[in-house]
Amino acid sequence: MSRDRDVPQDDAGLRVGPPQDHAVGVPATVSIARHAMRQMGATRSARVFSRINQPHGFDCPGCAWPEPEHGSQRLEFCENGAKAVAEEATRRTVDRDFFARHDLADLHGRTEHWLSQQGRLTEPMHLAPGATHYVPIAWDDAFALVADELRALDSPDEALFYTSGRTSNEAAFLYQLLVRCLGTNNLPDCSNMCHESSGSALVETIGIGKGSVTVNDLVAADLIIVAGQNPGTNHPRMLTTLEEAKRQGARIMTINPLPEAGLQRFDNPQRLRGLLGRGTELTDLFLQLRLGGDLALFQAFNRLLLDADAADPASDPPALDHAFLRDHCQGLESVREHLAELSWPDVERATGLTRARIDEAMAMIRPARRIVVCWAMGLTQHRDAVATIREVVNFLLLRGSIGRKGAGLCPVRGHSNVQGDRTMGIWEKPEPAFLDRLEATFGVPMPRRNGHDVVDSVRALRDGRARVFVAMGGNFASATPDTAVTEAALRRARLTVQVSTKLNRSHTVTGRQALILPTLGRTDRDLGPRGQPRFVTVEDSMSVVHASRGRIAPPSPQLRSEVEIVAGLAQAVFGSPAGAPVAVGEPAGAAPGPDDGRRAAAAAIPWAAMAADYGLIRDRIAEVVPGFERFNERAAWPGGFVLPHGPRDERRFDTPSGRAHLTVNRLDVLERPPGRLLLQSLRSHDQYNTTIYGLDDRYRGIRGGRRVVLVHPDDLAELGLADGDHVDLVSEWRDGSERRAPGFRLVAYPTARGCAAAYYPETNPLVPLDSTATTSNTPTSKAIVVRLET
Numbered sequence: 001m002s003r004d005r006d007v008p009q010d011d012a013g014l015r016v017g018p019p020q021d022h023a024v025g026v027p028a029t030v031s032i033a034r035h036a037m038r039q040m041g042a043t044r045s046a047r048v049f050s051r052i053n054q055p056h057g058f059d060c061p062g063c064a065w066p067e068p069e070h071g072s073q074r075l076e077f078c079e080n081g082a083k084a085v086a087e088e089a090t091r092r093t094v095d096r097d098f099f100a101r102h103d104l105a106d107l108h109g110r111t112e113h114w115l116s117q118q119g120r121l122t123e124p125m126h127l128a129p130g131a132t133h134y135v136p137i138a139w140d141d142a143f144a145l146v147a148d149e150l151r152a153l154d155s156p157d158e159a160l161f162y163t164s165g166r167t168s169n170e171a172a173f174l175y176q177l178l179v180r181c182l183g184t185n186n187l188p189d190c191s192n193m194c195h196e197s198s199g200s201a202l203v204e205t206i207g208i209g210k211g212s213v214t215v216n217d218l219v220a221a222d223l224i225i226v227a228g229q230n231p232g233t234n235h236p237r238m239l240t241t242l243e244e245a246k247r248q249g250a251r252i253m254t255i256n257p258l259p260e261a262g263l264q265r266f267d268n269p270q271r272l273r274g275l276l277g278r279g280t281e282l283t284d285l286f287l288q289l290r291l292g293g294d295l296a297l298f299q300a301f302n303r304l305l306l307d308a309d310a311a312d313p314a315s316d317p318p319a320l321d322h323a324f325l326r327d328h329c330q331g332l333e334s335v336r337e338h339l340a341e342l343s344w345p346d347v348e349r350a351t352g353l354t355r356a357r358i359d360e361a362m363a364m365i366r367p368a369r370r371i372v373v374c375w376a377m378g379l380t381q382h383r384d385a386v387a388t389i390r391e392v393v394n395f396l397l398l399r400g401s402i403g404r405k406g407a408g409l410c411p412v413r414g415h416s417n418v419q420g421d422r423t424m425g426i427w428e429k430p431e432p433a434f435l436d437r438l439e440a441t442f443g444v445p446m447p448r449r450n451g452h453d454v455v456d457s458v459r460a461l462r463d464g465r466a467r468v469f470v471a472m473g474g475n476f477a478s479a480t481p482d483t484a485v486t487e488a489a490l491r492r493a494r495l496t497v498q499v500s501t502k503l504n505r506s507h508t509v510t511g512r513q514a515l516i517l518p519t520l521g522r523t524d525r526d527l528g529p530r531g532q533p534r535f536v537t538v539e540d541s542m543s544v545v546h547a548s549r550g551r552i553a554p555p556s557p558q559l560r561s562e563v564e565i566v567a568g569l570a571q572a573v574f575g576s577p578a579g580a581p582v583a584v585g586e587p588a589g590a591a592p593g594p595d596d597g598r599r600a601a602a603a604a605i606p607w608a609a610m611a612a613d614y615g616l617i618r619d620r621i622a623e624v625v626p627g628f629e630r631f632n633e634r635a636a637w638p639g640g641f642v643l644p645h646g647p648r649d650e651r652r653f654d655t656p657s658g659r660a661h662l663t664v665n666r667l668d669v670l671e672r673p674p675g676r677l678l679l680q681s682l683r684s685h686d687q688y689n690t691t692i693y694g695l696d697d698r699y700r701g702i703r704g705g706r707r708v709v710l711v712h713p714d715d716l717a718e719l720g721l722a723d724g725d726h727v728d729l730v731s732e733w734r735d736g737s738e739r740r741a742p743g744f745r746l747v748a749y750p751t752a753r754g755c756a757a758a759y760y761p762e763t764n765p766l767v768p769l770d771s772t773a774t775t776s777n778t779p780t781s782k783a784i785v786v787r788l789e790t
């Protein structure tokens with residue numbers, strides 16, 4: 001059995017009160033001010049906040065929710081965006097003396113909260129083999145060290161290059177180019193743990209892995225379904241859009257095991273009524289679903305639509321959009337046959353909802369002509385996540401609610417540029433056409449075998465098949481599942497490299513050698529070699545690409561931009577065009593000729609010039625990535641430009657058949673053995689993924705600590721436990737193995753029956769590496785069978 005006892009905790013002041021039923025308002029404003037003053041002080045705070053999400057400012061590093069299309073004059077950020085910014089723009093710094101004072105064992109014993117609170121990294125640091133402390137290293141020496149380790153590999157496939165979703169388009173494009181010039185597609189990214197299931201389901205069914213709506217579509221919708229998402233905490237600006245949609249007459253249905261405060265009522269802090277009054281009731285119908293029940297629920301919706309159509313084909317509005325189905329879709333008959341067999345007892349078991357409750361939902365769906373479905377991790381991080389999202393697509397296709405104003409699919413992305421990174425080629429399974437264009441533009445043969453995603457990367461490290469690990473941002477050790485397995489895997493590496501803004505646990509779980517390469521963040525001013533200000537671009541959740549300009553003085557003159565770091569690595573690895581040949585390229589045993597040709601071609605890429613002038617990178621992106629024509633010109637447009645989207649723009653579906661696919665999805669109810677609960681791992685209001693800002697989860701009434709598990713009071717009673725008891729969470733995996741996360745305080749909470757909730761990353765040790773979603777291979781962070789042990 002694996003235990004996570006050695007992951008440090010910080011829970012002395014834990015207090016539990018009643019959950020709130022509304023979001024934002026005055027407490028949020030107070031919370032912004034407190035966080036900002038602590039990290040940045042008054043003048044810097046005012047400067048920074050006036051630039052967030054403004055046409056000439058920077059993109060908020062918080063979430064990927066878009067800015068309003070009309071271009072706003074008001075402050076366009078939220079409490080949690082402000083925290084994300086304050087965390088990055090902090091005046092606190094970590095310098096070489098800090099590393100001299102704290103050895104690796106000391107740092108490893110600290111919490112994520114403590115590590116992040118130390119401040120911004122300021123110079124490159126090196127952990128030598130066997131060393132106890134990180135020590136300073138010059139940039140060129142750091143690059144040379146990486147190059148040496150890469151050259152020592154038998155195959156480029158023994159190196160892994162992770163990306164987290166804050167990386168700009170320009171840095172992401174250059175990074176994937178470097179990696180593919182080395183000869184591998186090992187580009188795992190945070191998306192693999194996040195919206196990969198959405199991408200898998202959408203590419204297959206509608207031919208493109210991105211959402212099909214704009215903000216204006218939400219505002220114009222008749223019905224917005226928010227499934228498996230907690231926008232009050234994770235996408236607070238979405239609440240403003242939902243509020244606007246309600247004012248325009250939309251109704252909102254929420255599907256969630258938890259009654260999340262933000263979705264119940266919203267007090268808009270930018271409106272006087274929000275500051276003083278009770279705010280807007282957002283949710284009209286709350287379906288309190290059992291974890292993982294969404295597939296069954298959407299199958300029930302679809303079956304009832306098919307039944308209604310059969311009973312009354314002439315109803316207004318019609319139950320099915322026959323013209324759309326006839327002209328643009330395929331697969332209706334198979335779905336009809338499959339759903340004719342739907343078992344209502346299975347639906348009730350899977351959803352925990354009565355048939356009467358589902359009929360209430362149908363009564364809201366039937367009159368809606370324009371429907372948007374929004375979702376996030378509550379749908380994507382399950383064993384049957386891809387099937388579930390395919391069923392959501394069925395639902396919208398049956399209603400003709402794709403490619404029509406006020407309607408469509410809205411996967412709400414997490415990291416602020418996670419969607420853009422994928423567009424730029426951060427993907428372990430690249431399209432051949434994309435590789436062809438890279439080859440044509442750069443003259444370097446591109447690797448054609450698929451690379452490792454996140455879970456496969458951990459396996460490769462664990463099994464000794466990968467030996468160098470490079471991370472462009474993120475916190476791989478903490479974000480990945482099966483903490484004990486992942487940490488042991490990382491420790492087997494010969495070299496681990498973290499390009500980071502701040503300290504985190506991944507700097508303390510190292511290979512034989514390790515490097516920390518400090519980089520500029522979104523808010524930092526980025527000056528070119530002649531002192532000229534440079535900008536980067538990002539793509540939001542709705543395919544809008546726009547510029548982001550850092551405006552404040554970086555914490556140290558030694559920092560390099562992510563682009564400069566990639567270029568520095570590339571030059572160290574490939575040398576100059578006339579330099580000595582370096583063995584990178586095909587696996588060992590391949591003839592040296594092509595290797596050298598690859599190296600020479602890669603060396604001929606103007607890395608240094610592109611690092612000096614990001615416009616040169618954008619010119620290449622314009623050649624390689626569809627939709628980025630005249631990129632440099634359009635990047636400068638205030639508000640940016642929207643990438644083309646076939647289904648959204650012209651009901652064009654780039655699937656092999658040219659049609660949208662309705663799919664047959666097998667319903668396999670997730671069983672909960674007696675005495676066990678289904679546990680989901682989620683975010684508190686005071687964190688950004690593995691970055692812990694503070695120990696409060698205000699909306700859920702939890703303060704001063706994070707080691708809590710929320711369980712329905714009736715389940716507690718059934719298990720013979722009580723609110724306030726302390727338990728170990730023990731997960732049970734089908735191979736008979738068990739994983740334990742000790743010492744959680746039980747909180748009686750109105751979640752769905754049979755379900756429990758606890759925070760991520762504290763619960764990551766419980767998720768087995770092999771427990772992943774079918775097809776997308778995303779860890780099942782939202783459905784872990786656990787028992788509670790006193």
Ligand SMILES: Nc1nc2c(c(=O)[nH]1)N[C@H]1C(S)=C(S)[C@@H](COP(=O)(O)OP(=O)(O)OC[C@H]3O[C@@H](n4cnc5c(=O)[nH]c(N)nc54)[C@H](O)[C@@H]3O)O[C@H]1N2
Binds near residue numbers: 235378688
């Ligand atoms: N402040 C802040 N903002 C963030 C982040 C952050 O950590 N902090 N993280 C960013 C990232 S990377 C991401 S991916 C997003 C995450 O945004 P969310 O997906 O909102 O994040 P989670 O906290 O994982 O919440 C999952 C929600 O889904 C519900 N849920 C869980 N399982 C199920 C299920 O089976 N069915 C249904 N219907 N609902 C379910 C949970 O109760 C919860 O409300 O937020 C982004 N924005």
Ligand SMILES: Nc1nc2c(c(=O)[nH]1)N[C@H]1C(S)=C(S)[C@@H](COP(=O)(O)OP(=O)(O)OC[C@H]3O[C@@H](n4cnc5c(=O)[nH]c(N)nc54)[C@H](O)[C@@H]3O)O[C@H]1N2
Binds near residue numbers: 381503562
């Ligand atoms: N159990 C469980 N596990 C999960 C999830 C869950 O819901 N439950 N959610 C999953 C999801 S949705 C995601 S997206 C992943 C998140 O996985 P990651 O993206 O790997 O994790 P983060 O915590 O967002 O990474 C934070 C670190 O990024 C660095 N950083 C911040 N800004 C920048 C920057 O501009 N540049 C660079 N180079 N570095 C920067 C800082 O050093 C910071 O410590 O976790 C996944 N893991």
Ligand SMILES: [Mo]
Binds near residue numbers: 193195
């Ligand atoms: Mo995410």
